[in-house]
Amino acid sequence: MKVNVISAKGLETNLNVVIDKKDLEKKIDQRLDEVKKDINLKGFRPGKAPKELLKKQFGQALQGEVLEKVLQDTTVEVLKNKKIKPASQPKINIKSFGENKNLEFDIIVEKFPEIKNLDVKKLKIKKYTVKSEKKDVEERLKMLAENSKKYLDKDKTSLAKNGDLVIFDYEALIDGKEFENNKGKNIQIILGKDLFIPGFDKQLVGSKKDDKVNVTVNLPQNFPNKELVGKKALFKCDINNIKYSVDQPINDEFAKNFGVKDLNELNKNIESQISNEYQNITSQIEKKEILDELNKQVSVELPKSLLNDEINNITQSFKFEKLQKNKKEKDINKINLDEDEKKQALSLAKRRVKLALALNKIGDENNIKVENFELENELNSQLRNYPGQENNIREYYKKNPNEYLKLKGPLFENKVINFIKKNAKITEANITKEQLKKLFSSPDTSETKQKKTKTQTSKKRSSKK
Structure with a gap:
């Protein structure tokens, strides 16, 4: 096998591969030996028909089968030897193949970019704490009393x-x-x-x-x-x-309805509950700020294939939203984006792809993986939201394994984010409820503050950022 680099520009590499016709013939003969025992040919016992006769009758079919396997195996081997990690499925262009001909083909591949100087320990992030106020607890108590009337x-x-x-x-x-x-x-x-x-x-x-x-x-x-x-x-x-x-009086007897001994204990439970609710919000803000920081720090050429796929995913999501609001039009293919929406889709796609590359690098370098049991736990968690439909949903994922694997995206992202939180430079910040609201509603470049997409098709290569 001969391999030559025809061109290498940016992330795209064009390789030329030539496999000698003799090596190809050997592979065809090997495959013929594997299957001849199962071939029934009139006038011959199974496995006893002459090889030349079998080759004449079945050679063309075997050629196609062997060609497909050789192209696949050779491409993997060549890219591994050249230390190229493909960002998408390589394109194969066959230039020569047939009887008494060498197999010659080109591999056009776009590789993942190399991200340099990304040190998690140098990232500066904030950890927010919001303490529940007395009036919040009182309002929650009044609501409980109202519902207990x-x-x-x-x-x-x-x-x-x-x-x-x-x-x-x-x-x-x-x-x-x-x-x-x-x-x-x-x-x-x-x-x-x-x-x-x-x-x-x-x-x-x-x-x-x-x-x-x-x-x-x-x-x-x-x-x-x-x-x-x-x-x-x-x-x-x-x-x-x-x-x-x-009216329900708020006293110790009222508190006992919630499994506590008195009103004081109920107040403490409510205070803890409100703090946990704040923590869920602060976690979202912290995650968004981590992703913003990564987006600023990482400067890298983006693979066109990934970027185009993400643009298509976001465009379809935007179109779906517009279709939902359009009472007259029912064909999504007739929905178009205006120039501002196209720019927004491009900006969001660049952010998503860049962050996916950064998170994957951190995950790879630190051996962060999503285990099978974590994937199953996530599925079970989702099934609880659809009582009575569990079997149908499981059957869907069984028939569509790629859709099942898409559940990995958010799980992997959260594991990497948690790793960053443990290893980055943390600054503690105590904030009020009003400051929390301001942070949560502040404009940013994250899609959680832009158009909210309802599809999850983008999880194949990059989860939502």
């Missing part, structure tokens, strides 16, 4: 008002006609909260037990049957009961 039956002649609990059955019609799931039994709503259907509550104010009330509303955006969204519906309601609320 007891409701007692009203007198039959008493009229319903805001704050009352109304229990009713209904039958809904659109243009006088029934539709799927148009009936409900013993529905409970608290008047004034407007949580059932916007505008529904106020039409029950003034009703009393055993009344029949007609309520007219437009079906909301989150109505399950999307074809009926926005249509005017008549709800024929039978009022079963009306209850008034009794």
Whole structure:
């Protein structure tokens, strides 16, 4: 085998490979020896037919099979010997192949760039701490008390008002006609909260037990049957009961309902809970600042193949968002991005690819890997969000192993981020709730503050940054 470098410019290398026809013939003969025992040829016992006859009859098919394997194996060997780590699938151009001909082909490959001077220990990051305030605990206690209110039956002649609990059955019609799931039994709503259907509550104010009330509303955006969204519906309601609320005193007895001994312990639990909630937010901010710092420090040529793939992924995500908002157009291929959106997609793609390269380098240098049990735990965590659909989702991943492997992206990213947090130069920062809100809402270049994408197609090569 002869290998020559035709050109090497930037990240792209063009290699020419020549394999002697004799070596190719040997591989074809070896493959023929492997399969001849299974070939049944009329007039010969299995495995006893002359090789030349078999080659004449099956040689062309074997040639194609051997060619595919030789191209694959040789490409891997050549790139390994040349110490080229491909950023994407190499392109193969066959220049010569056939009977009594050498196999000659070109390998066009784009390699991963070398990232220099990336020292995690020199990264400067902040660790934020937010202490819960007394008024936060008090507000949470009031909310618990509100949700723990007891409701007692009203007198039959008493009229319903805001704050009352109304229990009713209904039958809904659109243009006088029934539709799927148009009936409900013993529905409970608290008047004034407007949580059932916007505008529904106020039409029950003034009703009393055993009344029949007609309520007219437009079906909301989150109505399950999307074809009926926005249509005017008549709800024929039978009022079963009306209850008034009794304020829940906040004391030790109230606290015991939550498994603690007294109100003081409940206050401490709430304080801890609020602090944990703040910690989830500060972790997001810290992660974003780490990625921002990496984005600033890393200056490297980006592989065009990865960049183009990421641009396509983001473009499709942006198009999908626009399609969701466009009530007239239903074909995503007819949705176009304006110039600002194209620039945004390019900027975001560059950031994602650069950060993916940086995180992969840190992971490789420090032997950070996602273990199989971690991948399975992540899948189980996701399945808990879809009760009743677990088997269907598992079957989907079983039939689509590449989709299953995409779960690795966020797991790997988080492991690298945690490694950075442990090894970088940390500055402790105690901040208030107001400062936290300001940090979380501040403009940045992260896609979490730009267009939020709903697809996860980009996880194949770079997880979301």
